[in-house]
Amino acid sequence: MATPAEEAKAKGNECFKKKQFHEAIEHYTAAIELDPSVPAYYTNRAFAYIKTEGFGAALEDADSALRRNPKFVKAYYRRATANMGLGKWKASKRDFEAVLKVRPNDKDAQKKFKEVDKIVRRLAFEKAITVGEAGVKRDVVQIMTEAMEKMEVKDSYDGPRLDGDITPEFMEELMQHLKDQKKLHIKYAVKILLEVHKLLSSLPSLVDITIEEDGKMTVCGDVHGQFYDVLNIFELNGLPSPSNPYLFNGDFVDRGSFSVEVMLTFFGFRILYPNHFFLSRGNHESINMNQMYGFFGEVKAKYTDDLADLFTEVFNWLPLGHLIDNKIFCVHGGLFSEDGVKVDQLRTIKRNCQPPDHGLMCEMLWSDPQPMPGRAPSLRGVGTRFGPDITAAFLDDNDLKLVIRSHEMKEEGYEIAHDGKCITIFSAPNYCDSMGNKGAFIKLDKRHEPEIVQFEAVPHPDVKPMAFAGGLSSLLGF
Incomplete structure (x- = not known):
């Protein structure tokens, strides 16, 4: 026979399946209050928090689960995702490294570690190229202004043209063009942004x-x-x-x-x-x-x-x-x-x-x-x-x-x-x-x-x- 805490967890799982995440959080909270020793209750609630962008609360729940069981792999997964939600890519990478220490042959963890590692490396690269050798940030506005002047709109382009000021007619043409899953020419996109x-x-x-x-x-x-x-x-x-x-x-x-x-x-x-x-x-x-x-x-x-x-x-x-x-x-x-x-x-x-x-x-x-x-x-x-x-x-x-x-x-x-x-x-x-x-x-x-x-x-x-x-x-x- 299931304990009251397990019954609360089961109700939370049912709500989660129905995408009723706030209700799921309430049931998982009830399970934790009935039996705070079970790490899975915290990781389940952490996942529901992640679905509602409650990344800070998810981090706390993942930490609570790990205090109860330092080898509880799902807690590292949850913490990795919550860290991503907060833009903490290096911390997320460390969490997937922790998963692999416990389960080195976990193919899913290997795949996710590589994905996050790729992001960390890419961000470092992008940061490097954003600043030139003299340590000056790239002037994207100036770069795109100069690039726009050189852009050619070919006769084959069948979308709205923006050769003067934006008009109501241009906007209606633009919305219809985009609705039809066609692209506005990049020259005009740049002009709008500038x-x-x-x-x-x-x-x-x-x-x-x-x-x-x-x-x-x-x-x-x-x-x-x-x-x-x-x-x-x-x-x-x-x-x-x-x-x-x-x-x-x-x-x-x-x-x-x-x-x-x-x-x-x-x-x-x-x-x-x-x-x-x-x-x-x-x-x-x-x-x-x-x-x-x-x-x-x-x-x-x-x-x-x-x-x-x-x-x-x-x-x-x-x-x-x-x-x-x-x-x-x-x-x-x-x-x-x-x-x-x-x-x-x-x-x-x-x-x-x-x-x-x-x-x-x-x-x-x-x-x-x-x-x-x-x-x-x-x-x-x-x-x-x-x-x-x-x-x-x-x-x-x-x-x-x-x-x-x-x-x-x-x-x-x-x-x-x-x-x-x-x-x-x-x-x-x-x-x-x-x-x-x-x-x-x-x-x-x-x-x-x-x-x-x-x-x-x-x-x-x-x-x-x-x-x-x-x-x-x-x-x-x-």
């Missing part, structure tokens, strides 16, 4: 938005390379225009395999409507995430390595948040580990860099709300968790009404928390073609009363998520 780089680099780190009288604003959350769902948003809610402004709240790329199409569309609209189409940086607009979850691989497969580097330069200039009518704070991740943060501080953050692992910029991209008061360490291993009292205090300190953030998949596409003062919005339905969740977006007018619109996923061409992540897709459990 123009948006110039625009974004002129902005503060917190951008003000004003909803016009009798106007509206649509706020969307993560889209993660799901281009065909983005087109569906525009079908449902209308194309961007001065009378139909949009804010997309970060995590435009990775996981989904049409991230290039998403970015060319978003950057095109950002240039066309600089006062009515807005983009916030998410934690996935960063090198570590792009190397791991497919965006770099996609850009390199569809275009070139240099274009991938140019995307990085542009991502570095994306604003970190937006303030709507001085009343609604929109940010990808969330709030802060310290009290008393003022919105004026956020305007002047130096953002032209990769996100650090602590501080205001990090927390804007990585933090999450929690139902209990106060703060707690992030399950992700980066950022912080903040409670309803923290949200209320931040809003009071800054004379605001509402926080809108994204960053987390929600079954219904949204979640209203913290007494209605913190809304999570997520706009990637059936996330990774497997989660079965709805997508949602928020419509706002001058009353600042959010209207939430839900929608389902639409079909897309037969290209799987993480298709350009190479061997990383299996390492990360895809």
Whole structure:
């Protein structure tokens, strides 16, 4: 007869199979509380945390399992994956080395060790070539500007041409061309990136938005390379225009395999409507995430390595948040580990860099709300968790009404928390073609009363998520 702890584990396993990862975590937690001596309970929960990007919590569980059994191989696997999720490639490599010490003939471990070792070597090489002999970083913007001038568009190219300014007609042609699985010519892709780089680099780190009288604003959350769902948003809610402004709240790329199409569309609209189409940086607009979850691989497969580097330069200039009518704070991740943060501080953050692992910029991209008061360490291993009292205090300190953030998949596409003062919005339905969740977006007018619109996923061409992540897709459990 199974023990109560084993019964709890079995329930967790059933939830995991159904991709109900949060419920699985609850059952594995119950098993641990009933019998904290079993390492498998911790590694099972670690895997569920990994599926929800709770890499910090997964690391803790893997360590707990190893304290109970230093030769428990699955714990090294889990810790290796969690370290990858945090961009700690060398630590991940050491974990696979530890697996091979225990099981030297494990072919799966050998394969994964070689894959991670390849990444470590590649990153070292890329770091070396990014900086020249004089120790000066390559000026990718200048390199691509000069390269663009030499690019020839042959008569056989049948896509939209961008010989002048971006127009609404060009954008409609572009979206149809991309929908038909055709590539925009690299000359025009480079031109769009260079123009948006110039625009974004002129902005503060917190951008003000004003909803016009009798106007509206649509706020969307993560889209993660799901281009065909983005087109569906525009079908449902209308194309961007001065009378139909949009804010997309970060995590435009990775996981989904049409991230290039998403970015060319978003950057095109950002240039066309600089006062009515807005983009916030998410934690996935960063090198570590792009190397791991497919965006770099996609850009390199569809275009070139240099274009991938140019995307990085542009991502570095994306604003970190937006303030709507001085009343609604929109940010990808969330709030802060310290009290008393003022919105004026956020305007002047130096953002032209990769996100650090602590501080205001990090927390804007990585933090999450929690139902209990106060703060707690992030399950992700980066950022912080903040409670309803923290949200209320931040809003009071800054004379605001509402926080809108994204960053987390929600079954219904949204979640209203913290007494209605913190809304999570997520706009990637059936996330990774497997989660079965709805997508949602928020419509706002001058009353600042959010209207939430839900929608389902639409079909897309037969290209799987993480298709350009190479061997990383299996390492990360895809």
